């Protein structure tokens with residue numbers, strides 16, 4: 001199946017949709033899977049062996065056609081000095097103190113990032129997965145530069161300064177951009193077949209569409225241009241007004257929420273990329289399997305290429321619903 005998925009990401013077509021969990025700010029290891037594996041967050045965020053065991057078990061139990069690490073979105077900020085609370089089996093790690101709120105111009109990136117924070121953990125986990133899995137797509141997550149600046153100077157600060165001091169934000173984004181590029185390269189070398197760039201701070205709810213076009217889009221384009229590994233651009237939340245830019249940034253795939261028409265999006269990019277989506281966190285956690293089945297069928301009819309839990313698998317997702325996603329996708333032509 002790995003060959004089929006990689007071929008799709010590079011522009012090929014198949015006769016059926018595929019169910020994966022390649023994108024989203026959430027990982028793919030909800031509480032129910034932690035309980036069945038006997039491996040729990042937050043330890044699994046910090047130990048490459050536990051991370052490997054848990055994500056492989058998730059793939060086996062759910063039927064998703066891939067694995068993806070890390071499970072949280074704090075790796076880069078933590079590595080660059082943010083203080084992190086580790087959460088519990090239900091709660092993702094989260095940042096409690098941004099390191100450069102008061103002094104953004106002191107933000108400097110060390111020459112060698114490979115030993116910082118949990119970066120070695122993620123690299124080791126990807127290497128282990130690469131040894132264990134010969135025919136499974138290994139996905140990984142890196143934080144995009146705009147969101148990373150927000151996680152270092154404070155998200156509110158980022159949003160305010162994109163309006164009041166765009167020059168500063170451009171400067172800071174340029175400073176952190178090498179981190180995103182370097183991690184894509186390190187994870188790819190370790191065995192990651194596809195890397196998603198997450199940019200939750202780039203949705204229309206966070207920064208105005210014109211700011212996206214002015215500051216973020218050129219950087220996103222540059223990252224795609226400089227990367228050989230297939231990449232996915234994930235911006236969660238409202239993206240309606242920046243779809244042409246996102247779709248034209250040169251990524252192999254993008255994620256969309258259920259309010260966006262995938263057929264129209266594909267037309268906007270002359271069928272040049274694949275669409276991932278869009279089973280909501282609410283459906284994953286609260287819907288009946290019958291309702292999930294209907295949503296999967298609807299997503300396939302709407303032309304979604306990769307059926308996915310939207311924004312990753314929420315920690316409260318029911319295993320039965322995830323299994324229904326993969327089963328229904330397989331059975332639907």
Ligand SMILES: [Zn+2]
Pocket residue numbers: 024025026198200234235236311
């Ligand atoms: Zn997201």
